[in-house]
Amino acid sequence: MSIPENIELEDISDFKGTTLNHVPADLPDTLPILPLSNNVIFPSTITPVAIGKKKSIAAVDAATRGNKMLMATAMKSSERENAEDSPTNFYSIGTIVLVLKMLKMPDGTMRILVQGTSKAVINEIVGTEPYITAKITKIEETATKTKEIEALMRNTSDLINRIVNMVSYLPEELQSATMSIEDPLMLVYLVSTLFRMKIEDKQRILEYKSIVDKYKRLLSILNREIEILEIGGKIQSTVQQEMSKSQREYYLREQMKAIKHELGEVDENQAEINEISKKIEAKNLPDEARKEAERELLRLGRIPSISPEHQVIRSYLDWIIDLPWNEATKDNLDLERARKILDEDHYDL
Known part of the structure; x- marks a missing residue:
């Protein structure tokens, strides 16, 4: 598989300053396929490409021994298993490229510089080993410079x-x-x-x-x-x-x-914190409630008094302190007294 990367030309010896080379008018109708992952090569451009898969390396080797021409085509999905071994995963329209430079890396991969020459269409896959080859047709492109x-x-x-x-x-x-x-x-x-x-x-x-x-x-x-x-x-x-x-x-x-x-x-905000802290200490709070109150008090000390959140936390702490934690009144179970109170508050209940 060819793995296009953002490779600077300086990464490959003598690649800088390369200009478009003359391309033979007569192009072969059968060329090795160079599948491209996450890249599209255009005509009249020079592009560096990193190559790591065996079939792509074999295709480049074959091209450099011959006319240096390849059919570069993008893959529809590079995430599929054996993506570049499946011709159905190739876009049918790609670009015929000329290999300008090749650099073999110590890890067995290679980096090449290619020049896009012309647009072409894949007509038929004619071989898959040791690399994919296809019959292609060049697509002529012209553009008149109108207004x-x-x-x-x-x-x-x-x-x-x-x-x-x-x-x-x-x-x-x-x-x-x-x-x-x-x-x-x-x-x-x-x-x-x-x-x-x-x-x-x-x-x-x-x-x-x-x-x-x-x-x-x-x-x-x-x-x-x-x-x-x-x-x-x-x-x-x-x-x-x-x-x-x-x-x-x-x-x-x-x-x-x-x-x-x-x-x-005395800082007013700190004075407020000290006052609330004393109220929490004086209150017989359960462990969970005390931990929550101390946590919110710590937050209160970090927030400016002008912040709306400061007042929200202050109100929350006041509510915790005002709750009757562990406080209870003696139950009065006198039914006659209860009846009298209810009748006074609610007519003829």
Whole structure:
């Protein structure tokens, strides 16, 4: 299985500065399949891929010994058992890629750098050992730069520029790159490669026949991301303001306590705590009730007197203290007296 990761090009020797290579016009109709987990490779892009499964490693080895071409296709689910051994788990539309660099790791896995060349469709699986091979057909894609498409490209560049300033994972160079790209397909595929989005969304962008549909899908995703980032920014700002306010109030309260202590004054809140504590001690409370009262008294001492919660806890403690714990009056079982009282309070009862 190929396991795409956020691999920097510096991780693989001599990968930096790679430019798009010339691809032969005549492509073979049968190629090894490179299943992709959690990734979609687009034409006209260069992508690092980490590979760990035997069949995928065998496919890359075969490609590097031959024309260096592979059919890269995303998997519908990477969580299924033997996901990359099941052709029914592959999307039928993928990208023919050219292996530019290969680096074998000490643990037997490998990292490769591939260049997407063109979109293609899997027509038929023709082999499964030692790797999966399939008959494919190249899908030609062209895009004339109309006014509508130019407007879509500008909108995409504007949104990307805003997002680059809001997140850390997109390189700042992307801002100038999006402005300089003239090819509509290259721009939509580059942004779709670098921007984090669901695999299903990337796959749909690849599959769309219409360049307008590709851009509309991408713009919808970018707009939604900006909305989420802006909401997240507002939430973060509000939280920071509340934290700053709470920290300032705490600092001022501590200063007031220190000043009163130096002046020999009694803190009103502490005086209240002491008074309630004496009442609890004087009350013959059961063990459970005493523990509860002491716990709430401790909470009361930590909460500012201006807080609404302070009054709630104070009322609760007063209620505990006022209850007649272990207190009882002598029972009077005189029925005639009871009758007289009831008749006086309730006519002819």
